[in-house]
Amino acid sequence: MTELTAYQAVNQYFADAAHTIDLDEELFAVLTTPYREIAVQVPVRLDDGELIVVRGYRVQHNGARGPYKGGIRYHPTANLDEVRALASLMTWKTALVDVPFGGAKGGVEVDPTGMSEGELQRLTRRFTTSIKHVLGVYRDIPAPDVNTNPKVMAWMMDAYSAVNGYSPAVVTGKPLDLGGAPGREAATGRGCVYVLDAHCTHHGRYLKSQNVAIQGFGNVGSWVARELHARGVPVVAVSDVGGALVQPAGLDVPALVAHVGSGGSITTAGGGDVITNEELLELDCDVLVPAALGEVITEANAARVRAGVVLEAANYPVTPSADKILLDAGITVIPDILANAGGVTGSYFEWSQNIQQFTWKEERFNSELLDRMQGAYRFTQAFAEEHGVPLRQAAYAIGITRVATAVRLRGYV
Numbered sequence: 001m002t003e004l005t006a007y008q009a010v011n012q013y014f015a016d017a018a019h020t021i022d023l024d025e026e027l028f029a030v031l032t033t034p035y036r037e038i039a040v041q042v043p044v045r046l047d048d049g050e051l052i053v054v055r056g057y058r059v060q061h062n063g064a065r066g067p068y069k070g071g072i073r074y075h076p077t078a079n080l081d082e083v084r085a086l087a088s089l090m091t092w093k094t095a096l097v098d099v100p101f102g103g104a105k106g107g108v109e110v111d112p113t114g115m116s117e118g119e120l121q122r123l124t125r126r127f128t129t130s131i132k133h134v135l136g137v138y139r140d141i142p143a144p145d146v147n148t149n150p151k152v153m154a155w156m157m158d159a160y161s162a163v164n165g166y167s168p169a170v171v172t173g174k175p176l177d178l179g180g181a182p183g184r185e186a187a188t189g190r191g192c193v194y195v196l197d198a199h200c201t202h203h204g205r206y207l208k209s210q211n212v213a214i215q216g217f218g219n220v221g222s223w224v225a226r227e228l229h230a231r232g233v234p235v236v237a238v239s240d241v242g243g244a245l246v247q248p249a250g251l252d253v254p255a256l257v258a259h260v261g262s263g264g265s266i267t268t269a270g271g272g273d274v275i276t277n278e279e280l281l282e283l284d285c286d287v288l289v290p291a292a293l294g295e296v297i298t299e300a301n302a303a304r305v306r307a308g309v310v311l312e313a314a315n316y317p318v319t320p321s322a323d324k325i326l327l328d329a330g331i332t333v334i335p336d337i338l339a340n341a342g343g344v345t346g347s348y349f350e351w352s353q354n355i356q357q358f359t360w361k362e363e364r365f366n367s368e369l370l371d372r373m374q375g376a377y378r379f380t381q382a383f384a385e386e387h388g389v390p391l392r393q394a395a396y397a398i399g400i401t402r403v404a405t406a407v408r409l410r411g412y413v
């Protein structure tokens with residue numbers, strides 16, 4: 001069977017869930033069509049004088065429940081189909097955790113590794129200027145995603161504010177000194193652990209007794225590792241693009257964070273055996289956390305996954321044919337739109353604080369995050385049990401129902 005494109009795949013997940021809730025044809029058509037798609041030219045002058053011209057995209061998938069919301073990624077394989085798929089995931093994700101946003105995503109088809117700060121800043125400003133007419137505090141609010149970070153968000157906020165006046169709430173995931181919220185940077189990874197904790201509780205298991213392998217050690221993967229380690233949960237393997245490190249007794253996560261923070265790679269950190277990323281995905285462990293890019297568990301390797309639970313910290317790490325193989329093997333998948341929704345939930349907290357000009361302490365941020373993430377898990381789990389469907393189908397069904405209700409109330413159909 002040939003694999004689907006990312007957008008076809010997400011719509012396949014959508015269709016499975018739509019069937020569960022008997023979604024009518026008109027709503028099906030509205031909800032599987034993105035509202036607006038922008039593709040722009042982004043010329044960037046490199047430090048050596050050369051000019052590169054790359055493509056940038058912003059897809060606003062559905063805004064029935066609130067302003068469009070979703071990250072911006074910089075990656076050489078970013079393309080319109082993938083951005084469309086990721087924008088659609090944001091629509092179901094924001095609805096599932098019930099934050100008042102729609103779904104959007106952006107991407108620039110560029111390899112930022114090795115680019116200087118000046119080059120990255122010029123790229124970011126040019127891209128922001130090209131899409132600024134569709135952004136806005138109550139219109140569309142970007143955030144970090146793969147290869148973007150608070151610094152990039154600060155440049156976006158500045159480029160937008162230069163034209164529209166001071167607008168901190170137009171992007172989230174900003175630096176703390178520029179309207180960022182304490183807790184936001186860790187929120188995606190922490191949220192994953194809150195959900196895993198609720199899953200363990202539901203099944204009468206101890207979180208502490210789970211061995212966890214994490215693919216990816218960027219913002220999300222490293223915070224999953226830190227939060228687990230802080231709770232005494234053994235992190236038995238982690239990886240970055242160069243390879244993985246495995247230690248059955250549990251890795252020294254703070255040492256890894258320090259090593260990577262000072263520019264080192266995972267495979268040179270010591271404290272474990274070096275294996276490949278592919279081998280990490282096939283480790284015999286309790287919980288496997290894909291926390292890097294999409295489509296890492298496919299029809300080609302799904303049958304070799306030996307974890308009991310796959311916690312999708314990344315967006316779209318498991319293709320539909322792989323999902324079926326995992327299901328048939330009795331492996332539970334905790335889907336992206338639930339597992340990693342802590343990021344956008346934290347963005348909602350940041351955005352609200354910016355609008356109210358009232359700041360929260362990190363304790364409040366984390367406790368609200370915990371409530372919302374574990375509440376969403378329990379709601380999804382209950383739906384799954386009631387309808388006899390996997391968690392992904394339940395999560396989509398809940399999200400779709402909420403968006404469909406808003407679409408009807410607003411009179412789109």
Ligand code: GLU
Nearest residue numbers: 070071143145343344347
């Ligand atoms: N990029 C993150 C995600 O995929 C966060 C999006 C946001 O906060 O808007 O969920």
